[in-house]
Amino acid sequence: MDRLHPRRDKFHFVLVHGSGHGAWCWYKVIARLEGAGHTVTALDLASSGIHKSDAGSIGSVAEYVSPLMNFLAHSVLDHQVVLVGHSLGGCAISYAMEAYPEKISKAIFISAFMPRSGDYFVDPQLLQELVSNGLVRLLHIANHSEANSCEPIAMYFDSKNALQYLYNKSSEEDKCLALACLNAAPIVLAKECINLTPERYGSLPRFYIRCEEDACNFVFDNKALAYNPPHKVFSLPNSDHSCFFSVPDALVKLLLDICM
Numbered sequence: 001m002d003r004l005h006p007r008r009d010k011f012h013f014v015l016v017h018g019s020g021h022g023a024w025c026w027y028k029v030i031a032r033l034e035g036a037g038h039t040v041t042a043l044d045l046a047s048s049g050i051h052k053s054d055a056g057s058i059g060s061v062a063e064y065v066s067p068l069m070n071f072l073a074h075s076v077l078d079h080q081v082v083l084v085g086h087s088l089g090g091c092a093i094s095y096a097m098e099a100y101p102e103k104i105s106k107a108i109f110i111s112a113f114m115p116r117s118g119d120y121f122v123d124p125q126l127l128q129e130l131v132s133n134g135l136v137r138l139l140h141i142a143n144h145s146e147a148n149s150c151e152p153i154a155m156y157f158d159s160k161n162a163l164q165y166l167y168n169k170s171s172e173e174d175k176c177l178a179l180a181c182l183n184a185a186p187i188v189l190a191k192e193c194i195n196l197t198p199e200r201y202g203s204l205p206r207f208y209i210r211c212e213e214d215a216c217n218f219v220f221d222n223k224a225l226a227y228n229p230p231h232k233v234f235s236l237p238n239s240d241h242s243c244f245f246s247v248p249d250a251l252v253k254l255l256l257d258i259c260m
Helices: 023-035 066-074 089-099 124-132 159-165 172-181 221-227 248-259
Strands: 012-016 039-043 081-086 104-110 136-142 150-157 206-211 232-236
Touching: 012 023, 012 066, 012 089, 023 039, 023 172, 023 248, 039 066, 066 089, 081 089, 081 248, 089 104, 104 248, 124 136, 150 159, 159 172, 206 248, 232 248
Parallel strands: 012 039, 012 081, 081 104, 104 206, 206 232
Antiparallel strands: 136 150
């Protein structure tokens, strides 16, 4: 099969959420894609959504992305899937691209990280910047081996600042949903690097979607597009960072246009 031009009109999308989110955030996209006859798999990464693990208990990147890896490893697929990663989900789908390139036709990054080999899953310097500007907070636990010492075990979005940075064009209903469902992500993501090779990860076409009203563009687009350019870049007008909330119809149309 030609990965850039698959000869069919129905696709299997695997949707991967970003930090703090879960499969729940894709509900509008899932309904529209399935309504059009496509297959959709939306996953909760470890400690996310309704996954039962606690963020502070996740000990490695491999454990965090294991729901995605297990799906690709054990699913019997009669065709390649389209990976879609939002925000930090870009790192998760990159990990999967390296592991299972034969099961993937293409990867679509939505306002997402597109790491190079050797990059941290979450860049520690960027994490500190996000903590400094108030978007991200750290959850600490006492280190009993060192007196008066606390170390972070998880990171989570500040509710007030999340409304400004992540959902600035989203409806009030979707803002309420997000604030009710957001949870923490494991700090180990800022301690491990990702290994990617040209032969595996690099063999797959990558597409990037910019959200034009994304208040987090300074975090994602500029760096990702400059040093790891994709096959093609698309834009979503009038969309905040959470385009699955703010412009679901336009997002679904663009996903299908990329696949056709």
